[in-house]
Amino acid sequence: MNKYKERELDAFLKKVTQSMELERAPKNFSIAVMQQLNVKLVNKSNIAYEPLVSTKGWIAILLLVSSFIGFLIFDEHQVKMDWFTTLKLNTLGNMNLLERVANTLFVSDSTIYALVGLLVFMGVQVWYLKRFFAKRQVLL
Amino acid sequence: MSKDKDQPLITRAITGDTSAFAKLVENYQHMVYTLALKLVKRPEDAQEVAQDSFLRAYQALSTFKGDSKFSTWLYKITYNKGLDFLKKRKRMLEINDVDYNFNVNISALENNWDSLEKQEQRQTIKNAVQELSATDGILITLFYFEELSLIEIADILGLNDNAVKVKLFRARKRLSYILRRKLEPETIEGYEAHKGRSIN
Numbered sequence A: 001m002n003k004y005k006e007r008e009l010d011a012f013l014k015k016v017t018q019s020m021e022l023e024r025a026p027k028n029f030s031i032a033v034m035q036q037l038n039v040k041l042v043n044k045s046n047i048a049y050e051p052l053v054s055t056k057g058w059i060a061i062l063l064l065v066s067s068f069i070g071f072l073i074f075d076e077h078q079v080k081m082d083w084f085t086t087l088k089l090n091t092l093g094n095m096n097l098l099e100r101v102a103n104t105l106f107v108s109d110s111t112i113y114a115l116v117g118l119l120v121f122m123g124v125q126v127w128y129l130k131r132f133f134a135k136r137q138v139l140l
Numbered sequence B: 001m002s003k004d005k006d007q008p009l010i011t012r013a014i015t016g017d018t019s020a021f022a023k024l025v026e027n028y029q030h031m032v033y034t035l036a037l038k039l040v041k042r043p044e045d046a047q048e049v050a051q052d053s054f055l056r057a058y059q060a061l062s063t064f065k066g067d068s069k070f071s072t073w074l075y076k077i078t079y080n081k082g083l084d085f086l087k088k089r090k091r092m093l094e095i096n097d098v099d100y101n102f103n104v105n106i107s108a109l110e111n112n113w114d115s116l117e118k119q120e121q122r123q124t125i126k127n128a129v130q131e132l133s134a135t136d137g138i139l140i141t142l143f144y145f146e147e148l149s150l151i152e153i154a155d156i157l158g159l160n161d162n163a164v165k166v167k168l169f170r171a172r173k174r175l176s177y178i179l180r181r182k183l184e185p186e187t188i189e190g191y192e193a194h195k196g197r198s199i200n
Helices: A003-019 A029-046 A055-074 A082-087 A097-104 A109-135 B003-014 B018-040 B043-059 B070-088 B106-114 B118-131 B134-145 B150-157 B161-183 B185-199
Strands: none
Touching (some): A003 B134, A029 B018, A029 B043, B003 B018, B003 B070, B018 B043, B018 B134, B070 B150, B106 B161, B118 B134, B118 B161, B134 B150, B134 B161, B150 B161
């Protein structure tokens, strides 16, 4: 098709398509859209994300941790522990419960391997499931 | 609809004024529904795609920077929603790659067109566009009815403007072939009969 014919066809189609009409959306279409939108907005406000620790909380934690680290690094005074002996805790016997339990408890190597394996497996599963549900926008 | 005309409604909708968004839905519902129907073919599916498109547009409204017209941005969402719908239903986008090579007498075609009543003209072009494949129908609607530029159509379809130019050229030829068949059925029948005799 040469350029002239092409232009002629274009002009004809411009004329013809003036009689074109759009398909009509169903009756009450816009009302249905707005109803769905309102439902979404209500749901969104009901289940809006709220952090467990607020920004102020995180700032307070950060200040506490940094002041503790600062104290450990820059404080040159020795901590005096002589008040501890006044409690006379040594008279109560062996207080180290963990050591006592550890001495009597026997755990085989294979049990430890199995437990470590289980922990790793659970860690991976939690991460994988979290991603999977986040993708499908399922709220847990 | 112009960019300036929509902008106040968009600004109000972003700040949470749902009545402003309702006005946008009202203004664009028929075009969005038409595009969705051309893609998915069934009215009930088209309604679903069109509704999802508006909901998606509302969610993403704050990301609309105004680089393009709101309508172009909305049609792009609709087109992508339609493709997602087809993919989900394991259906394919209807494409017609048949290239018609024929000499059409435009003046004769135009005379036949002019002799039709207004109502007949409306019905003829409606039926002709319906016979086109989904992509051809969308191209013709966006270019001739919505009067979008090749660049705007390319943006909606995710193609480059040269590809759109080629596709539009072919869509035009296919539409003129369908129109000729509708406006000059006896000519086509005669040609087909002649062709049949030549083959035999």
